[in-house]
Amino acid sequence: MIKASIIITCYNKERYITRAINSCLNQNFPEGQYEIIIIDDASTDKSRDAISLYRGIGEVVRIKLLPTNKGPAHASNVGIKMARGKYIVRVDGDDYIHKDFLQVMTEVLEWNDDIGFVYCDLITVRGVGNNSQRKLTRNTRERLLDHGAGVLFRRKHLRALGGYDRTLRNCEDYDLILRYEQRHKGSHLRLPYYRTTATLKRVPHSVLKSNNASDLKNRSARGILHTMASIRIGKKTVGDGHPAYVIAEAGVNHNGSLARAKDLIKKAAQAGADAVKFQTYKADKLVTKQAPRFWDWKGEEKKKGTQHDSYSLLDKFPLKHYPELIKTCKKYGVEFLSTPFDEESADALVKFGMKAIKVSSSDVTNLPFLQHLAKHKLPILLSVGASTMGEIEEAVRTIEEAGNKKIVIMQCTLVYPTPDEHANLRVIPTLRAVFPEYPIGLSDHTIGAAIPPAAVALGACMVEKHYTVDKTLGKSADHWLSVDPKELKEMVTGIRRVEAALGESRKYVLPAERHTYLYDKRSLVSACDIKKGQKITKAMLTHKRPGTGVRPKYRDVVVGRRASVDIPADTTITWTML
Numbered sequence: 001m002i003k004a005s006i007i008i009t010c011y012n013k014e015r016y017i018t019r020a021i022n023s024c025l026n027q028n029f030p031e032g033q034y035e036i037i038i039i040d041d042a043s044t045d046k047s048r049d050a051i052s053l054y055r056g057i058g059e060v061v062r063i064k065l066l067p068t069n070k071g072p073a074h075a076s077n078v079g080i081k082m083a084r085g086k087y088i089v090r091v092d093g094d095d096y097i098h099k100d101f102l103q104v105m106t107e108v109l110e111w112n113d114d115i116g117f118v119y120c121d122l123i124t125v126r127g128v129g130n131n132s133q134r135k136l137t138r139n140t141r142e143r144l145l146d147h148g149a150g151v152l153f154r155r156k157h158l159r160a161l162g163g164y165d166r167t168l169r170n171c172e173d174y175d176l177i178l179r180y181e182q183r184h185k186g187s188h189l190r191l192p193y194y195r196t197t198a199t200l201k202r203v204p205h206s207v208l209k210s211n212n213a214s215d216l217k218n219r220s221a222r223g224i225l226h227t228m229a230s231i232r233i234g235k236k237t238v239g240d241g242h243p244a245y246v247i248a249e250a251g252v253n254h255n256g257s258l259a260r261a262k263d264l265i266k267k268a269a270q271a272g273a274d275a276v277k278f279q280t281y282k283a284d285k286l287v288t289k290q291a292p293r294f295w296d297w298k299g300e301e302k303k304k305g306t307q308h309d310s311y312s313l314l315d316k317f318p319l320k321h322y323p324e325l326i327k328t329c330k331k332y333g334v335e336f337l338s339t340p341f342d343e344e345s346a347d348a349l350v351k352f353g354m355k356a357i358k359v360s361s362s363d364v365t366n367l368p369f370l371q372h373l374a375k376h377k378l379p380i381l382l383s384v385g386a387s388t389m390g391e392i393e394e395a396v397r398t399i400e401e402a403g404n405k406k407i408v409i410m411q412c413t414l415v416y417p418t419p420d421e422h423a424n425l426r427v428i429p430t431l432r433a434v435f436p437e438y439p440i441g442l443s444d445h446t447i448g449a450a451i452p453p454a455a456v457a458l459g460a461c462m463v464e465k466h467y468t469v470d471k472t473l474g475k476s477a478d479h480w481l482s483v484d485p486k487e488l489k490e491m492v493t494g495i496r497r498v499e500a501a502l503g504e505s506r507k508y509v510l511p512a513e514r515h516t517y518l519y520d521k522r523s524l525v526s527a528c529d530i531k532k533g534q535k536i537t538k539a540m541l542t543h544k545r546p547g548t549g550v551r552p553k554y555r556d557v558v559v560g561r562r563a564s565v566d567i568p569a570d571t572t573i574t575w576t577m578l
Contacts, residue, residue: 108189187506233335242461247277339359454498
């Protein structure tokens with residue numbers, strides 16, 4: 001059965017084509033399980049003479065000489081139509097691949113049904129032979145889009161997409177990746193298994209600023225593979241590859257007391273929080289006196305009061321105390337934050353030196369307020385509870401158009417408290433896909449410490465959790481539904497454990513598994529004495545631990561070969577014995 005098809009496209013590559021074909025022939029991959037399809041796009045040099053030398057190599061190599069030159073997209077589509085393999089990779093005629101390329105890359109797709117394509121790092125080669133120079137390139141998404149060859153796809157997906165866009169004479173690989181990743185997730189292997197030759201053939205990424213390629217760039221604006229941009233808040237970075245940023249949301253749980261506010265900061269820092277966030281508002285500027293509550297308040301005198309009744313209880317904390325709070329935050333090594341609910345509060349907080357602005361879910365549709373906040377050019381932490389995707393996109397666009405692209409979008413369910421079943425954490429990967437250029441976080445209103453670590457596992461880069469030093473305190477509704485310092489520490493510890501456990505997105509033998517990889521797996525073992533020169537049959541073989549010999553998957557390759565030495569019964573068979 002053909003498992004993989006390598007499509008080599010060639011147009012006037014006489015200097016390189018032999019190297020490309022030989023690298024594909026010399027794969028550490030079982031014979032009969034892959035094919036090489038060479039498509040010459042009407043070369044006018046001696047490429048065809050070089051290619052013709054490979055005719056007659058059984059069914060491994062198949063050659064198609066096109067009568068007229070129609071470009072790499074057309075040539076690639078001819079190869080895709082001819083391909084019989086489950087997986088397809090295109091190798092340009094002046095490139096070549098590592099001997100383990102197929103073995104390693106196909107295993108990623110074999111064992112991960114949710115992965116639609118896999119790509120690796122590449123080495124750029126200048127020249128050929130002993131005088132060649134090499135440079136390793138980590139294949140970030142931007143570089144992947146510059147260099148579309150060397151990506152292993154699932155054939156069924158390629159055909160469903162209609163292959164390459166044959167109307168494009170360049171950037172056809174870029175276009176294919178953009179269309180493919182809208183439907184299927186990719187995986188990146190940090191292994192330099194693709195060699196690309198430094199010639200003038202490449203269309204650099206900068207060319208995408210002009211001509212028809214600029215349209216392709218626009219189509220990539222919501223690409224799935226994009227690694228999220230990071231932002232800085234004070235001395236810490238928020239984004240992929242960095243520890244999740246933990247905000248202890250103290251709100252107004254100081255109950256108007258400066259001493260309690262400072263205690264909140266101290267104990268949050270001791271629990272491992274990165275920032276302590278308060279709320280800054282005046283009830284008269286926030287709500288009408290008749291606005292009904294939308295939460296279940298506890299500990300208040302007026303059980304059936306309005307929002308204004310609740311907010312007016314704790315809106316007297318004076319701005320003159322804020323410098324003291326900032327000083328205390330610096331003392332304990334955490335960032336000071338506060339959510340402003342009006343422009344005057346926002347301006348005052350920025351003047352005090354606040355490093356980011358948290359926006360309440362209630363202001364997602366308050367576009368004039370967002371415009372005002374964005375002009376401060378500080379990171380905007382945007383909670384999106386009780387919001388539609390359209391409202392979120394409009395809010396993000398408003399902030400962007402005000403000249404600010406430092407945004408964290410925070411999933412939130414605007415229910416106090418939020419039942420676990422309504423946390424809707426699966427929207428985090430959705431937000432990552434829709435807004436790949438921004439970090440995604442969680443503003444959590446569930447009870448306890450269990451939910452935020454799960455959010456981090458799903459890709460949240462920031463977590464905000466309501467927090468108090470004493471759940472029994474009355475007056476403010478937040479105390480009873482908040483975590484206390486012990487629970488906050490438990491939550492932070494859980495997040496850090498999850499981060500450590502996440503590892504990488506690729507499946508391979510970890511360094512910690514290398515010993516067991518050899519001794520826990522099985523090898524082919526002689527079931528009886530085998531004499532030198534004797535032809536090996538299935539009956540002569542069994543499979544036992546350790547895995548230091550020929551793997552059982554190669555049994556059919558071993559059967560029919562002859563022993564090169566005497567092999568006693570119960571001996572682990574190695575290739576040198578055959």
